Amino acid sequence: MSRYLNIATTPSVAAAQEHYGSAEQWARIGARGGADETVQGQRLGPAEAAFIRGRDGFYLASVSETGWPYVQYRGGPEGFLTIVDSSTLGFADFRGNRQYITTGNVQANDRVSLFLMDYAHRRRLKIYGHMQIIDANDDPALAKTLTMPDYPARVERLVLIAVEAFDWNCPQHITPRFTLAELERFRTQPL
Incomplete structure:
Protein backbone atom coordinates (compact mmCIF):
# COMPACT_ATOMS: atom_id res chain seq x y z
CA MET A 1 0.00 0.00 0.00
CA GLY A 34 6.23 -1.46 -5.42
CA ALA A 35 9.68 -0.98 -3.98
CA ASP A 36 10.27 2.44 -5.55
CA GLU A 37 9.80 5.21 -2.96
CA THR A 38 8.40 7.58 -5.59
CA VAL A 39 5.76 5.01 -6.59
CA GLN A 40 4.91 4.51 -2.93
CA GLY A 41 4.54 8.26 -2.45
CA GLN A 42 7.45 8.76 -0.08
CA ARG A 43 10.03 10.59 -2.22
CA LEU A 44 9.18 13.35 -4.67
CA GLY A 45 10.19 12.46 -8.21
CA PRO A 46 10.61 14.54 -11.36
CA ALA A 47 6.86 14.63 -12.09
CA GLU A 48 6.05 15.93 -8.60
CA ALA A 49 8.92 18.45 -8.70
CA ALA A 50 7.77 19.87 -12.06
CA PHE A 51 4.16 20.08 -10.87
CA ILE A 52 5.11 21.81 -7.60
CA ARG A 53 7.40 24.32 -9.35
CA GLY A 54 4.52 25.29 -11.64
CA ARG A 55 2.11 26.26 -8.85
CA ASP A 56 1.45 29.82 -7.75
CA GLY A 57 -0.51 28.72 -4.69
CA PHE A 58 -1.73 25.83 -2.62
CA TYR A 59 -4.06 25.02 0.26
CA LEU A 60 -2.47 24.28 3.64
CA ALA A 61 -4.32 22.46 6.42
CA SER A 62 -3.35 22.24 10.08
CA VAL A 63 -5.20 21.18 13.23
CA SER A 64 -5.69 23.27 16.38
CA GLU A 65 -5.10 22.07 19.92
CA THR A 66 -8.87 21.74 20.27
CA GLY A 67 -9.02 19.39 17.27
CA TRP A 68 -10.52 21.84 14.76
CA PRO A 69 -9.06 21.80 11.24
CA TYR A 70 -7.89 25.03 9.66
CA VAL A 71 -7.31 25.46 5.93
CA GLN A 72 -5.76 28.49 4.32
CA TYR A 73 -4.54 29.44 0.90
CA ARG A 74 -0.85 30.25 0.42
CA GLY A 75 -0.02 32.17 -2.73
CA GLY A 76 2.92 33.80 -4.41
CA PRO A 77 4.74 33.81 -7.71
CA GLU A 78 4.97 30.57 -9.65
CA GLY A 79 7.68 28.46 -8.03
CA PHE A 80 7.59 30.06 -4.57
CA LEU A 81 7.02 26.58 -3.11
CA THR A 82 10.52 25.16 -3.42
CA ILE A 83 11.76 21.58 -3.58
CA VAL A 84 14.64 21.60 -1.08
CA ASP A 85 15.31 17.89 -1.68
CA SER A 86 13.32 14.78 -2.59
CA SER A 87 11.62 14.72 0.80
CA THR A 88 11.53 18.40 1.82
CA LEU A 89 9.57 21.40 0.58
CA GLY A 90 10.12 24.98 1.65
CA PHE A 91 8.72 28.46 1.16
CA ALA A 92 9.14 31.98 2.42
CA ASP A 93 6.08 32.85 4.49
CA PHE A 94 4.93 36.33 3.55
CA ARG A 95 3.32 38.79 5.92
CA GLY A 96 -0.46 38.50 5.71
CA ASN A 97 -3.41 39.27 7.94
CA ARG A 98 -1.36 38.53 11.08
CA GLN A 99 -3.74 35.99 12.60
CA TYR A 100 -0.96 33.35 12.82
CA ILE A 101 -3.45 30.49 13.08
CA THR A 102 -1.36 27.98 11.11
CA THR A 103 1.81 29.19 12.84
CA GLY A 104 0.22 28.60 16.25
CA ASN A 105 -1.33 25.28 15.28
CA VAL A 106 2.01 23.93 14.05
CA GLN A 107 3.67 24.80 17.37
CA ALA A 108 1.39 22.23 19.05
CA ASN A 109 1.02 19.71 16.19
CA ASP A 110 3.45 19.85 13.27
CA ARG A 111 1.32 17.63 10.99
CA VAL A 112 0.00 19.42 7.90
CA SER A 113 -1.63 18.57 4.63
CA LEU A 114 -1.02 20.42 1.37
CA PHE A 115 -3.43 20.37 -1.54
CA LEU A 116 -1.93 21.58 -4.83
CA MET A 117 -4.26 22.22 -7.76
CA ASP A 118 -3.78 22.64 -11.48
CA TYR A 119 -7.32 23.53 -12.48
CA ALA A 120 -6.45 24.14 -16.14
CA HIS A 121 -5.17 20.58 -16.61
CA ARG A 122 -7.46 18.98 -14.00
CA ARG A 123 -4.64 17.65 -11.80
CA ARG A 124 -4.08 17.69 -8.05
CA LEU A 125 -1.38 16.53 -5.69
CA LYS A 126 -2.03 15.84 -2.00
CA ILE A 127 0.87 15.90 0.47
CA TYR A 128 1.16 14.92 4.14
CA GLY A 129 4.09 16.41 6.03
CA HIS A 130 5.61 17.77 9.20
CA MET A 131 6.00 21.55 9.19
CA GLN A 132 8.78 23.53 10.82
CA ILE A 133 8.68 27.33 11.13
CA ILE A 134 11.88 29.36 11.37
CA ASP A 135 12.07 33.12 11.90
CA ALA A 136 13.52 34.63 8.72
CA ASN A 137 16.27 36.47 10.64
CA ASP A 138 17.47 33.25 12.31
CA ASP A 139 18.71 31.54 9.12
CA PRO A 140 19.94 33.99 6.46
CA ALA A 141 21.23 31.20 4.18
CA LEU A 142 17.85 29.44 4.15
CA ALA A 143 16.10 32.80 3.71
CA LYS A 144 18.19 33.44 0.59
CA THR A 145 17.32 29.98 -0.77
CA LEU A 146 13.56 30.35 -0.20
CA THR A 147 13.03 34.04 -0.98
CA MET A 148 12.15 35.16 -4.49
CA PRO A 149 14.11 38.42 -4.82
CA ASP A 150 11.79 40.12 -7.32
CA TYR A 151 8.60 39.43 -5.36
CA PRO A 152 7.58 42.54 -3.35
CA ALA A 153 6.27 40.81 -0.22
CA ARG A 154 7.71 41.00 3.27
CA VAL A 155 9.09 37.64 4.42
CA GLU A 156 8.43 36.97 8.11
CA ARG A 157 9.09 33.28 8.46
CA LEU A 158 10.65 30.38 6.61
CA VAL A 159 8.78 27.13 6.35
CA LEU A 160 10.18 23.65 5.82
CA ILE A 161 7.88 20.69 5.29
CA ALA A 162 9.28 17.19 5.68
CA VAL A 163 7.19 15.18 3.21
CA GLU A 164 5.73 12.12 4.85
CA ALA A 165 3.67 10.95 1.86
CA PHE A 166 1.96 12.19 -1.29
CA ASP A 167 -0.72 11.02 -3.67
CA TRP A 168 -1.96 12.13 -7.08
CA ASN A 169 -5.72 12.41 -7.11
CA CYS A 170 -8.12 11.62 -9.94
CA PRO A 171 -9.33 14.48 -12.20
CA GLN A 172 -12.99 13.63 -11.84
CA HIS A 173 -15.11 16.64 -10.85
CA ILE A 174 -12.28 19.21 -11.23
CA THR A 175 -13.77 22.11 -13.15
CA PRO A 176 -11.16 23.63 -15.48
CA ARG A 177 -10.30 27.19 -14.46
CA PHE A 178 -7.63 29.41 -15.93
CA THR A 179 -5.49 32.21 -14.55
CA LEU A 180 -5.04 35.40 -16.56
CA ALA A 181 -1.48 34.30 -17.38
CA GLU A 182 -2.73 30.94 -18.70
CA LEU A 183 -5.39 32.64 -20.81
CA GLU A 184 -2.77 34.99 -22.21
CA ARG A 185 -0.51 32.05 -23.15
CA PHE A 186 -3.45 30.37 -24.93
CA ARG A 187 -4.27 33.60 -26.75
CA THR A 188 -0.73 34.11 -28.02
CA GLN A 189 0.04 30.50 -29.01
CA PRO A 190 -0.34 29.74 -32.70
CA LEU A 191 -3.03 27.21 -33.59
Whole structure:
Protein backbone atom coordinates (compact mmCIF):
# COMPACT_ATOMS: atom_id res chain seq x y z
CA MET A 1 0.00 0.00 0.00
CA SER A 2 1.23 3.51 -0.72
CA ARG A 3 2.46 5.46 2.26
CA TYR A 4 -0.27 8.08 1.70
CA LEU A 5 -3.06 5.51 1.77
CA ASN A 6 -1.47 3.82 4.76
CA ILE A 7 -1.62 7.09 6.71
CA ALA A 8 -5.10 8.06 5.44
CA THR A 9 -6.78 4.69 5.95
CA THR A 10 -7.61 4.74 9.65
CA PRO A 11 -9.98 2.14 11.16
CA SER A 12 -12.95 4.49 10.66
CA VAL A 13 -11.97 5.12 7.02
CA ALA A 14 -11.64 1.36 6.45
CA ALA A 15 -15.10 0.89 8.00
CA ALA A 16 -16.56 3.54 5.67
CA GLN A 17 -14.90 1.87 2.66
CA GLU A 18 -16.39 -1.45 3.71
CA HIS A 19 -19.84 0.07 4.28
CA TYR A 20 -19.92 1.84 0.90
CA GLY A 21 -18.40 -1.03 -1.06
CA SER A 22 -14.97 0.31 -2.02
CA ALA A 23 -12.80 -1.76 0.36
CA GLU A 24 -11.92 -4.37 -2.28
CA GLN A 25 -11.02 -1.68 -4.83
CA TRP A 26 -8.63 0.02 -2.39
CA ALA A 27 -7.18 -3.33 -1.31
CA ARG A 28 -6.32 -4.07 -4.98
CA ILE A 29 -4.80 -0.62 -5.47
CA GLY A 30 -2.83 -0.96 -2.25
CA ALA A 31 -1.55 -4.40 -3.23
CA ARG A 32 0.15 -2.97 -6.35
CA GLY A 33 2.70 -1.26 -4.10
CA GLY A 34 6.23 -1.46 -5.42
CA ALA A 35 9.68 -0.98 -3.98
CA ASP A 36 10.27 2.44 -5.55
CA GLU A 37 9.80 5.21 -2.96
CA THR A 38 8.40 7.58 -5.59
CA VAL A 39 5.76 5.01 -6.59
CA GLN A 40 4.91 4.51 -2.93
CA GLY A 41 4.54 8.26 -2.45
CA GLN A 42 7.45 8.76 -0.08
CA ARG A 43 10.03 10.59 -2.22
CA LEU A 44 9.18 13.35 -4.67
CA GLY A 45 10.19 12.46 -8.21
CA PRO A 46 10.61 14.54 -11.36
CA ALA A 47 6.86 14.63 -12.09
CA GLU A 48 6.05 15.93 -8.60
CA ALA A 49 8.92 18.45 -8.70
CA ALA A 50 7.77 19.87 -12.06
CA PHE A 51 4.16 20.08 -10.87
CA ILE A 52 5.11 21.81 -7.60
CA ARG A 53 7.40 24.32 -9.35
CA GLY A 54 4.52 25.29 -11.64
CA ARG A 55 2.11 26.26 -8.85
CA ASP A 56 1.45 29.82 -7.75
CA GLY A 57 -0.51 28.72 -4.69
CA PHE A 58 -1.73 25.83 -2.62
CA TYR A 59 -4.06 25.02 0.26
CA LEU A 60 -2.47 24.28 3.64
CA ALA A 61 -4.32 22.46 6.42
CA SER A 62 -3.35 22.24 10.08
CA VAL A 63 -5.20 21.18 13.23
CA SER A 64 -5.69 23.27 16.38
CA GLU A 65 -5.10 22.07 19.92
CA THR A 66 -8.87 21.74 20.27
CA GLY A 67 -9.02 19.39 17.27
CA TRP A 68 -10.52 21.84 14.76
CA PRO A 69 -9.06 21.80 11.24
CA TYR A 70 -7.89 25.03 9.66
CA VAL A 71 -7.31 25.46 5.93
CA GLN A 72 -5.76 28.49 4.32
CA TYR A 73 -4.54 29.44 0.90
CA ARG A 74 -0.85 30.25 0.42
CA GLY A 75 -0.02 32.17 -2.73
CA GLY A 76 2.92 33.80 -4.41
CA PRO A 77 4.74 33.81 -7.71
CA GLU A 78 4.97 30.57 -9.65
CA GLY A 79 7.68 28.46 -8.03
CA PHE A 80 7.59 30.06 -4.57
CA LEU A 81 7.02 26.58 -3.11
CA THR A 82 10.52 25.16 -3.42
CA ILE A 83 11.76 21.58 -3.58
CA VAL A 84 14.64 21.60 -1.08
CA ASP A 85 15.31 17.89 -1.68
CA SER A 86 13.32 14.78 -2.59
CA SER A 87 11.62 14.72 0.80
CA THR A 88 11.53 18.40 1.82
CA LEU A 89 9.57 21.40 0.58
CA GLY A 90 10.12 24.98 1.65
CA PHE A 91 8.72 28.46 1.16
CA ALA A 92 9.14 31.98 2.42
CA ASP A 93 6.08 32.85 4.49
CA PHE A 94 4.93 36.33 3.55
CA ARG A 95 3.32 38.79 5.92
CA GLY A 96 -0.46 38.50 5.71
CA ASN A 97 -3.41 39.27 7.94
CA ARG A 98 -1.36 38.53 11.08
CA GLN A 99 -3.74 35.99 12.60
CA TYR A 100 -0.96 33.35 12.82
CA ILE A 101 -3.45 30.49 13.08
CA THR A 102 -1.36 27.98 11.11
CA THR A 103 1.81 29.19 12.84
CA GLY A 104 0.22 28.60 16.25
CA ASN A 105 -1.33 25.28 15.28
CA VAL A 106 2.01 23.93 14.05
CA GLN A 107 3.67 24.80 17.37
CA ALA A 108 1.39 22.23 19.05
CA ASN A 109 1.02 19.71 16.19
CA ASP A 110 3.45 19.85 13.27
CA ARG A 111 1.32 17.63 10.99
CA VAL A 112 0.00 19.42 7.90
CA SER A 113 -1.63 18.57 4.63
CA LEU A 114 -1.02 20.42 1.37
CA PHE A 115 -3.43 20.37 -1.54
CA LEU A 116 -1.93 21.58 -4.83
CA MET A 117 -4.26 22.22 -7.76
CA ASP A 118 -3.78 22.64 -11.48
CA TYR A 119 -7.32 23.53 -12.48
CA ALA A 120 -6.45 24.14 -16.14
CA HIS A 121 -5.17 20.58 -16.61
CA ARG A 122 -7.46 18.98 -14.00
CA ARG A 123 -4.64 17.65 -11.80
CA ARG A 124 -4.08 17.69 -8.05
CA LEU A 125 -1.38 16.53 -5.69
CA LYS A 126 -2.03 15.84 -2.00
CA ILE A 127 0.87 15.90 0.47
CA TYR A 128 1.16 14.92 4.14
CA GLY A 129 4.09 16.41 6.03
CA HIS A 130 5.61 17.77 9.20
CA MET A 131 6.00 21.55 9.19
CA GLN A 132 8.78 23.53 10.82
CA ILE A 133 8.68 27.33 11.13
CA ILE A 134 11.88 29.36 11.37
CA ASP A 135 12.07 33.12 11.90
CA ALA A 136 13.52 34.63 8.72
CA ASN A 137 16.27 36.47 10.64
CA ASP A 138 17.47 33.25 12.31
CA ASP A 139 18.71 31.54 9.12
CA PRO A 140 19.94 33.99 6.46
CA ALA A 141 21.23 31.20 4.18
CA LEU A 142 17.85 29.44 4.15
CA ALA A 143 16.10 32.80 3.71
CA LYS A 144 18.19 33.44 0.59
CA THR A 145 17.32 29.98 -0.77
CA LEU A 146 13.56 30.35 -0.20
CA THR A 147 13.03 34.04 -0.98
CA MET A 148 12.15 35.16 -4.49
CA PRO A 149 14.11 38.42 -4.82
CA ASP A 150 11.79 40.12 -7.32
CA TYR A 151 8.60 39.43 -5.36
CA PRO A 152 7.58 42.54 -3.35
CA ALA A 153 6.27 40.81 -0.22
CA ARG A 154 7.71 41.00 3.27
CA VAL A 155 9.09 37.64 4.42
CA GLU A 156 8.43 36.97 8.11
CA ARG A 157 9.09 33.28 8.46
CA LEU A 158 10.65 30.38 6.61
CA VAL A 159 8.78 27.13 6.35
CA LEU A 160 10.18 23.65 5.82
CA ILE A 161 7.88 20.69 5.29
CA ALA A 162 9.28 17.19 5.68
CA VAL A 163 7.19 15.18 3.21
CA GLU A 164 5.73 12.12 4.85
CA ALA A 165 3.67 10.95 1.86
CA PHE A 166 1.96 12.19 -1.29
CA ASP A 167 -0.72 11.02 -3.67
CA TRP A 168 -1.96 12.13 -7.08
CA ASN A 169 -5.72 12.41 -7.11
CA CYS A 170 -8.12 11.62 -9.94
CA PRO A 171 -9.33 14.48 -12.20
CA GLN A 172 -12.99 13.63 -11.84
CA HIS A 173 -15.11 16.64 -10.85
CA ILE A 174 -12.28 19.21 -11.23
CA THR A 175 -13.77 22.11 -13.15
CA PRO A 176 -11.16 23.63 -15.48
CA ARG A 177 -10.30 27.19 -14.46
CA PHE A 178 -7.63 29.41 -15.93
CA THR A 179 -5.49 32.21 -14.55
CA LEU A 180 -5.04 35.40 -16.56
CA ALA A 181 -1.48 34.30 -17.38
CA GLU A 182 -2.73 30.94 -18.70
CA LEU A 183 -5.39 32.64 -20.81
CA GLU A 184 -2.77 34.99 -22.21
CA ARG A 185 -0.51 32.05 -23.15
CA PHE A 186 -3.45 30.37 -24.93
CA ARG A 187 -4.27 33.60 -26.75
CA THR A 188 -0.73 34.11 -28.02
CA GLN A 189 0.04 30.50 -29.01
CA PRO A 190 -0.34 29.74 -32.70
CA LEU A 191 -3.03 27.21 -33.59
